[in-house]
Amino acid sequence: MTVEGGANSARPPRAPNIRDVARAAGVSHQTVSRVINGHPALRDSTRQRVLQAMEELRFRPNRAARALVTSESRTIGALVSSGAEYGPSASLRAVETAADEAGYVVDTAHIDHADRASIESALDRMVAHAVEGLVILAPQSRTLEVIEQLSIRIPFVTVHSLHSEDHRMSVDQLAGARSATRHLLELGHQRVVHVPGPEGWVETDARRQGYREEMTAWGFEPVVVSAGAWTADSGYRAGLGLRGRRGFSAVFSGNDHIALGLVHAFVEAGLDVPGDVSVVGFDDVPEAAHFLPPLTTVRQDFPELGRRCMAVLLAELRGEQPVRPGDVEPVLVVRDSTAAPRATPDQGR
Amino acid sequence: MTVEGGANSARPPRAPNIRDVARAAGVSHQTVSRVINGHPALRDSTRQRVLQAMEELRFRPNRAARALVTSESRTIGALVSSGAEYGPSASLRAVETAADEAGYVVDTAHIDHADRASIESALDRMVAHAVEGLVILAPQSRTLEVIEQLSIRIPFVTVHSLHSEDHRMSVDQLAGARSATRHLLELGHQRVVHVPGPEGWVETDARRQGYREEMTAWGFEPVVVSAGAWTADSGYRAGLGLRGRRGFSAVFSGNDHIALGLVHAFVEAGLDVPGDVSVVGFDDVPEAAHFLPPLTTVRQDFPELGRRCMAVLLAELRGEQPVRPGDVEPVLVVRDSTAAPRATPDQGR
DNA sequence: ACATCAAATGTGACCGTTCACATTCCAAGG
């Protein structure tokens, strides 16, 4: 492995530096530095000469040396919640692409436990690696609290901040949840239950809140049955509990995967979706259109979210006007998992 | 944003360095360095004094400075194919966790296009950031070819290499594909078609190859109908084409998402799965158990793959014996999407 | 009491850049 080059001996293993280039080009090291940094006051002939020397020597500027003196690392850190959730992953990818285009590289750290120590250690590592900014894709309330306590001294953006309006960037979860709930109510459902995501997540709270608001606005009683995780497994377990009960004709699920598990549990019990019970999800993962039945859900544009995060962060790093584009709006996608309730039990009587 | 500390003025904004600590502790800077690096020949009292000074000054060693002189960056690079595929993402997360435990941080670069230029530029960026090693999670033949041509001078591991046996780490795709196919054949299916993933992926080739081998071993004709991508969408489209045809009773799908799309297309056309056609997937994504019907598939342990990648790479970075743990074995998970064929059409006459 | 030697600590150079400032070049103006 790692086979080094040729057969000739006694080649100094040291990589060429700007002084080597300078010597080869017959200029001073500072001139080489200027070429690297695109200084305007440079005779074109000199620039060419230097560029050629760089080419010949296969010169690569040493980033560590530059970082040492300028304390610019061209690195940004990303803190991501460690689950395999679709949303954060998709956003992260967009963050990286955007960073890349701006000449930054992204150091990623997954935080398993939302305990203070592990977050702190992740941040420490980021700081030690001199990240210039931070993107935090860990929408757990606990995480965000810790982060606020820690009072980070470098620019950062979090997706979904709790209290502070600064640093924030998010999808309007509440509006999404309300429109999902409204969709069910408009279809004529009256007993709509909500199966939220795990406790401690910002989205869980926002979506539950949106559900509650819409239900009470229509004069109906909100009913919440917890799932425990964002997974299909936990949706299935929640469905198992739910299918014993009567008295509901629709479920608004915390996300698409939970919805998948719910549908599984319902269908297994002989219930028809959407005949007996309507289900609506959240996220619109790429598979949702092919669930059986194809899932009605709320689409979030995760990549766009990631891009905007980076836009905000980059603007700040460059000292530009702090861009603050509005929230990304989620949109309801109606498919086949929702329909009007079969009977209208509570009517009349 | 980024509010700096107190109200007192005239505080030098420079972070404390090793000499500041030395002065505060009444020792030489070299002694401080020794404390940082855990040098054994140090009086305990001195060490304590230094540690305390570091604490008081909130000293953080400057990694760029250290990197400059030692050329150790404690960074490894990850090159990932840019799709939102479940497998690479899951492995990547494991890679990061493992790296983290070893005190490394991971720079990730997603490569959108498998063209030489974009791969080269990603590698350049990694090299410029002085990564000590590279993990390549981009199982596209094209990517791997380019990488082999480029003859990287730093240690690296790729998941699924083509030719060279070095640097390799993978799941035995071929065995997995064979066992999936065998499962269908053992159920009594004779006309099994394969819907592979997109061309150009190492897995696509290996799985198709495994399918072919098993089919011919049993004396049956392999039939391959392309999907185009790893997505449910493209599986659905393939299913649309497929459901016109007759003469098959089972499908071995390139992955779980394609399988989901296939099932969607079949069920939509009034076919029963597994009554009329059995479907088996590949990957065992966490949702597969809750597809309708729950999907028979081949489980790959992506996190384990990631961990092993890092184990191999770290061993090499440390100059240890090159660990080479065997391939990760995939395992068939039988669920409800496969059953014996309803009739046995080709039998007798 | 003193030589001995390893353990403990100190000294100065160096890694490859950029920064602040000094110097040289060269065309235009008097």
Added chain:
DNA sequence: CCTTGGAATGTGAACGGTCACATTTGATGT
């Protein structure tokens, strides 16, 4: 022809660590 001043280039000192080597310290054997 000489000044003038901006453009082009050069000089030496940081930056914050580690390395190689020098020096001091303190316990040990005689």
